[in-house]
Amino acid sequence: MKAIQMSSFGGAEVLKYVDVEEPVPNENEVRVKLYYAGVNPAETYIRQGGYAFFEPELPYIPGFDGAGIVDAIGPGVTRLKPGDRVFVASTLARRKTGTYAEKVVCDVDAVYLLPESISFEQGAALGIPATAAYRALFHRARIKPGETVLIHGASGGVGLLAVQLAKYIGANVIGTAGTEEGIELVKQSGADIVLNHSVANYLDTLPSLTHFKGIDVILEMLANVNLEQDFTYLNKFGRIVVVGNRGSLDFNPRLTMAKEADILGMAVWNAPVHEYNESLVAIEAALKNGGLKPIVGKIIPLKEASRAHIEIIESKAKGKMVLEITKS
Numbered sequence: 001m002k003a004i005q006m007s008s009f010g011g012a013e014v015l016k017y018v019d020v021e022e023p024v025p026n027e028n029e030v031r032v033k034l035y036y037a038g039v040n041p042a043e044t045y046i047r048q049g050g051y052a053f054f055e056p057e058l059p060y061i062p063g064f065d066g067a068g069i070v071d072a073i074g075p076g077v078t079r080l081k082p083g084d085r086v087f088v089a090s091t092l093a094r095r096k097t098g099t100y101a102e103k104v105v106c107d108v109d110a111v112y113l114l115p116e117s118i119s120f121e122q123g124a125a126l127g128i129p130a131t132a133a134y135r136a137l138f139h140r141a142r143i144k145p146g147e148t149v150l151i152h153g154a155s156g157g158v159g160l161l162a163v164q165l166a167k168y169i170g171a172n173v174i175g176t177a178g179t180e181e182g183i184e185l186v187k188q189s190g191a192d193i194v195l196n197h198s199v200a201n202y203l204d205t206l207p208s209l210t211h212f213k214g215i216d217v218i219l220e221m222l223a224n225v226n227l228e229q230d231f232t233y234l235n236k237f238g239r240i241v242v243v244g245n246r247g248s249l250d251f252n253p254r255l256t257m258a259k260e261a262d263i264l265g266m267a268v269w270n271a272p273v274h275e276y277n278e279s280l281v282a283i284e285a286a287l288k289n290g291g292l293k294p295i296v297g298k299i300i301p302l303k304e305a306s307r308a309h310i311e312i313i314e315s316k317a318k319g320k321m322v323l324e325i326t327k328s
């Protein structure tokens with residue numbers, strides 16, 4: 001089968017389009033013929049080597065997320081059968097052969113049914129982004145219906161799904177994006193208010209826009225840039241979840257005292273298995289009953305995965321980036 005494989009750590013050029021043997025499912029594993037795979041910033045960090053959460057053995061086929069059809073099952077699998085439409089979320093799977101490939105094998109626990117109303121490219125947008133959005137909102141911030149959440153960086157893979165999940169449970173949602181196109185997508189996802197984080201002083205209107213009720217929860221996609229300023233708008237006893245961060249900052253810890261606020265780290269890699277599986281059951285249900293409708297942005301052919309790795313870091317987000325593996 002065709003796959004993207006890397007034989008060394010390094011820049012995007014280490015990703016090669018090659019022929020590899022088809023993986024075979026063992027006990028409690030399934031094989032999925034993939035139509036699309038999700039591209040996540042984490043896969044670029046892993047590609048460079050030294051990523052704190054995951055350092056694969058080489059050669060390595062990247063990718064944790066995808067969607068397609070079950071084409072083989074191993075002994076002991078009863079929940080799924082060949083022909084089922086599914087999405088793959090294999091971040092925490094014991095075995096995961098990589099979704100940047102025509103077929104992937106992973107634990108059955110990493111594979112969930114995709115309703116007919118959700119396309120394969122939308123299914124590939126779930127995995128890491130959906131489990132991260134769920135974990136940040138519910139397992140870390142413990143957000144409640146009626147609270148106000150700022151999704152600081154809402155136009156990308158994690159942000160758009162976080163907006164949808166927060167709206168679904170009855171939160172008031174403010175999102176930010178850096179382009180007009182991104183702003184439209186955040187609105188389409190149901191945000192009550194959308195601000196442009198590329199414009200100077202864009203948060204100045206936040207108090208009046210929230211009728212001076214303030215913000216209870218912030219999901220932060222770029223903490224090194226925004227964390228200190230977030231405290232201006234956070235309510236007493238508020239929670240900030242650090243989802244994304246690309247550097248360090250000069251920060252005054254006194255800010256946390258004044259508001260008895262919590263700064264909570266979040267990494268899907270740390271999720272206890274029961275919480276991770278719980279999030280996937282909730283995601284599967286939200287897809288089925290209309291609570292989640294992933295928005296796909298750029299679709300890039302599998303063989304151009306190296307371009308996808310450059311663009312996911314360098315270009316503005318306009319929905320979730322996916323790799324097209326086979327036309328559905």
Ligand SMILES: NC(=O)c1ccc[n+]([C@@H]2O[C@H](COP(=O)([O-])OP(=O)(O)OC[C@H]3O[C@@H](n4cnc5c(N)ncnc54)[C@H](OP(=O)(O)O)[C@@H]3O)[C@@H](O)[C@H]2O)c1
Binds near residue numbers: 176222317319
């Ligand atoms: N902790 C975890 O377990 C976990 C899981 C998944 C992702 N992440 C991290 O979370 C971040 C987002 O992931 P993703 O998959 O959504 O990536 P993505 O699809 O590339 O989206 C990046 C998001 O960050 C926004 N952004 C850019 N500048 C910003 C600023 N100054 N303030 C606030 N937001 C800003 C982008 O907005 P514009 O492009 O519209 O400007 C976009 O919404 C990445 O750093 C990723 O590594 C962490």
